Amino acid sequence: xxxxxxxxxxxxxxxxxxxxxxxxxxxxVSVYLFWYVQYPNQGLQLLLKYLSGSTLVKGINGFxxxxxxxxxxxxxxxxxxxxxxxxxxxxxxxEYGGSQGNLIFGKGTKLSVKP
Amino acid sequence: xxxxYQTPRYLVIGTGKKITLECSQTMGHDKMYWYQQDPGMExxxxxxxxxxNSTEKGDLSSxxxxxxxxxxxxxxxxxxxxxxxxxxxxxxxxxxxxxxYTFGSGTRLTVV
Numbered sequence: 001x002x003x004x005x006x007x008x009x010x011x012x013x014x015x016x017x018x019x020x021x022x023x024x025x026x027x028x029v030s031v032y033l034f035w036y037v038q039y040p041n042q043g044l045q046l047l048l049k050y051l052s053g054s055t056l057v058k059g060i061n062g063f064x065x066x067x068x069x070x071x072x073x074x075x076x077x078x079x080x081x082x083x084x085x086x087x088x089x090x091x092x093x094x095e096y097g098g099s100q101g102n103l104i105f106g107k108g109t110k111l112s113v114k115p
Numbered sequence: 116x117x118x119x120y121q122t123p124r125y126l127v128i129g130t131g132k133k134i135t136l137e138c139s140q141t142m143g144h145d146k147m148y149w150y151q152q153d154p155g156m157e158x159x160x161x162x163x164x165x166x167x168n169s170t171e172k173g174d175l176s177s178x179x180x181x182x183x184x185x186x187x188x189x190x191x192x193x194x195x196x197x198x199x200x201x202x203x204x205x206x207x208x209x210x211x212x213x214x215x216y217t218f219g220s221g222t223r224l225t226v227v
Contacts, residue, residue: 032213043121043205043218044158051214088155094213102148103209103216107157 002027004093006106014114015083021076021109023091033074034092034103035065044090050074061085086113118142121206121219128196128226136191136222138206147189148216150205151175158205164189196226 007022025031032051036044048059055067065076074091091106119140128134140147149162150173160173164183178200179193189208193200203223207216 032215034215036218041203041221041223043220044207044216045218046215049215090158092215094215102160102163103213105158110155 002031002093002095002104004091004104004106006089006091006109008109009107010110010112012112012114013081016080018079019077019081019085019111021089021091021111023074023076023106025072025074025091025093027072027093027095029095032094033065033067034094035059035063035074035076036090036092036105037061038088038090038108040087047076047089081111081113083113083115085111087111119206119208119217119219121204121222123222124220125223126225128224130195130197130226132196134193134196134224136204136206136224138189138191138219139187140189140208140217140219141187142208142217143186144208144210144217145186146209146211147183148207148209149173149179149181149189149191150207151177152203152205152221154203162191196224198226200224201226 003026005024013019034049035047038044048057050057050067058064088108092103122137145166147164150158159175161177162181164170205221206219209216
């Protein structure tokens with residue numbers, strides 16, 4: 001069975017500092033990987049996704065993530081954060097080509113950007 | 116513009132009332148989902164559907180029910196609301212194949 005572990009429940013950083021939000025997954029088959037962002041009182045918005053090809057994926061708002069198959073990781077990074085990046089971030093995985101295609105979500109990481 | 120819509124955005128209702136949370140999508144997606152999320156907490160899948168007349172219960176037991184009579188519409192109903200139902204409810208839809216979900220903006224329900 002697939003599972004997703006987000007290693008940090010909260011990440012406080014100062015504005016303009018770099019940030020990395022960590023995500024590890026476990027699966028016995030090939031996977032698709034996703035990062036979603038949730039601002040307060042909002043639904044989830046897709047930041048980026050890895051389906052195939054280059055392991056470095058660029059998303060919206062200056063975020064990027066790198067798929068590392070050997071370490072079963074998909075960490076999210078941004079070189080310089082803004083106050084507006086304060087939100088909750090969810091990592092998710094689905095089975096490659098699976099007929100069901102349901103996403104399995106991590107428990108989320110709260111990013112707090114301080115001035 | 117193709118999208119997914121949830122109404123109402125906010126709802127405060129008294130205990131014992133029947134409520135229906137609406138979710139509609141214009142993307143022609145076969146698969147639709149309902150998640151329950153307490154503030155700042157993880158997502159819990161409560162219902163999903165793979166198409167018209169298909170509904171399944173999710174990982175978290177819920178007293179709510181759903182129906183899927185039309186592809187674009189996936190309403191969630193609580194027959195008798197209780198304070199324990201206070202939460203945010205998120206609707207999502209997707210194509211088959213595991214390519215990711217599109218989420219609505221959510222309904223924040225408060226039962227008093």
